[in-house]
Amino acid sequence: MPNCTHCSAPMPVHTTICKYCSTRNDVDLKGIHEYTVTKPDSERICPACSISMQTINVAGDGKYYIERCDKCMGLFFDPAELEALIDKSVINVFRIDYKGLDKIIKDRSRQSTNIQYVKCPVCSKIMNRLNFAKRSGVIIDRCKAHGIWLEGGQLKQLMEWRKAGGRLLHDKRVEEEKKRTSKKTATSKRTPFQSPYDAGTTNLHNTDLNNDLFSTVSSVIFNLFK
Numbered sequence: 595m596p597n598c599t600h601c602s603a604p605m606p607v608h609t610t611i612c613k614y615c616s617t618r619n620d621v622d623l624k625g626i627h628e629y630t631v632t633k634p635d636s637e638r639i640c641p642a643c644s645i646s647m648q649t650i651n652v653a654g655d656g657k658y659y660i661e662r663c664d665k666c667m668g669l670f671f672d673p674a675e676l677e678a679l680i681d682k683s684v685i686n687v688f689r690i691d692y693k694g695l696d697k698i699i700k701d702r703s704r705q706s707t708n709i710q711y712v713k714c715p716v717c718s719k720i721m722n723r724l725n726f727a728k729r730s731g732v733i734i735d736r737c738k739a740h741g742i743w744l745e746g747g748q749l750k751q752l753m754e755w756r757k758a759g760g761r762l763l764h765d766k767r768v769e770e771e772k773k774r775t776s777k778k779t780a781t782s783k784r785t786p787f788q789s790p791y792d793a794g795t796t797n798l799h800n801t802d803l804n805n806d807l808f809s810t811v812s813s814v815i816f817n818l819f820k
Contacts, residue, residue, distance in 0.1 A: 641712035641721075641735070641743055642666045652679065661715060667746030670715050676742050680756055690759035690766075698755055702731030716740040727764040730755045 597604055598612035638647050640663035647670065652658040658679055661670040671679070711720050714737035721735040721743060732751050735743040744752075755761075 638670060638715040639713075639718075640666065640668060641715055642668055642745070647715065663746075669744045669746075669749055670741055671744070672741045676744070676752075680752055680761075684753055684756040687757060687759055687762060690763045692759075692763075694758035695755070695760055695763065698751075698758060698760075699729070699731040702751070711735075712743065714740050715743065726752060727755075727760065729764070729767075730760055 598615060601612060601615040603612055603614040638661045639645065640647050643663055643665045645663065645665060647661040647663045647668075650660050650662045650669075652660060658675060660672075660675060660679075662668070709723070711723065712735050713719065714721050717737065717740060719737065721737045723733055724736050726732045726734050730752065732748055732755065734748065737743075
């Protein structure tokens with residue numbers, strides 16, 4: 595759990611504001627990466643505060659440029675940048691901590707239920723709300739064309755989820771789902787058993803054909819005993 599940069603008190607799970615001294619902390623990037631603030635190529639507006647965001651060069655290697663609001667500490671990632679940053683930041687995770695993941699998801703469930711849809715910082719269209727990796731418990735806002743918005747503190751939550759083996763569990767479930775789908779597809783392609791009576795146009799369950807057959811047999815029997 596991170597501590598407040600001003601008073602060193604433990605930071606709450608669901609906010610970047612210290613409940614003891616009210617200081618807003620950059621708990622997402624501090625201690626995870628070195629970064630520099632650069633001039634943005636184009637203005638992107640924070641969907642929560644409606645002000646221009648900073649462009650952050652994470653690790654200073656010119657590879658990860660993300661936008662951050664200096665007021666609410668929200669972060670905006672271009673497509674695939676968030677996953678790449680998490681993969682680079684959290685490595686050597688080889689087991690799934692099921693108890694830890696259960697605790698993380700329970701903590702997330704205590705977050706505010708006040709749902710608010712926000713606009714994409716690039717195109718200003720309303721973004722979709724999604725549970726990251728379906729079951730992480732971290733609800734993100736996503737514009738399919740331009741990227742993902744995280745509220746202040748959510749990147750830290752995703753790092754904790756990844757360290758507890760959340761990505762391993764997600765990949766395991768995806769693989770199991772693929773196997774189930776493949777098995778269902780293979781089963782549906784098998785030729786079902788077909789009775790000889792079902793072939794062609796003959797159908798002994800058809801009333802009209804049954805009546806014709808009965809008439810023919812009756813006629814033969816009648817002729818035999820004339």
